[in-house]
Amino acid sequence: MGRWTQEDSDEARLPEGMERIGYDSDTGRYYFRDSDGSVWQGAQGAEFSEMTRVSDGESSRDQDVEAAPVRADGYQPLATDSNGRFRYIHGNTNAYRTIFPFFLFIGVVLLLVWRLIFAPALAPPKNPCPPHTTSYLVQPGDSCWAISQTHGCSLDDLKKLNTNVNCDSLMPGSTEYISALSSS
Incomplete structure (x- = not known):
């Protein structure tokens, strides 16, 4: 002072x-x-x-x-x-x-970030299987015919449930659907 x-x-x-x-x-x-x-x-x-x-x-x-x-x-x-x-x-x-x-702009940006980054991780996983089916993880050496015979369904039913499956080259680790009624 x-x-x-x-x-x-x-x-x-x-x-x-x-x-x-x-x-x-x-x-x-x-x-x-x-x-x-x-x-x-x-x-x-x-x-x-x-x-x-x-x-x-x-x-x-x-x-x-x-x-x-x-x-x-x-x-x-x-x-x-x-x-x-x-x-x-x-x-x-x-x-x-x-x-x-x-501040309104900042709030909208934060909500958008929350929606795009954090919200999908918090959502419960969806069941990708159609009704009355179960999923099967393809193993090395599997074929469409072997999968259908193992689970007791016909080859035609397997192809109807999996419309975009290529039976000539099944990839190990991919998921295929089989009829749940025939596997039980």
Whole structure:
């Protein structure tokens, strides 16, 4: 902290009984209140400067809401309550409206990643067998005729259940379907 920082406070720079009560960023003016309740405004763009009276203390106490000075374009910069204090609106809700599409986009991307990567692994495995059939894992040296004879079904039934099977070259490790009624 600097050597003369105590001289930068409101108590050191403002007259006795005067307090800073607000700032209007549109006009660049600070507003002050003196001990009798009168509201004063500073020069535009200056933190401490010559002040001009905006309202009297007695007249502002009689009204429920004190009217702040009105600019030439009709804008009323600051509203005060019945005590003459400036109302403070918490936060800037427009900032959230501006950044909401960004967070919405991030949420959609995360849901898409979840759907494409994690959700298929969590789904229960589907039974690829048609109804009334069981699966058979082809072993090296098996043929369609050997599989049908081992499980007690006809070769035609085996070919009907496996429409895209090539009996001339069965691949070991592939799955073929056989009739469940004939294997029991």
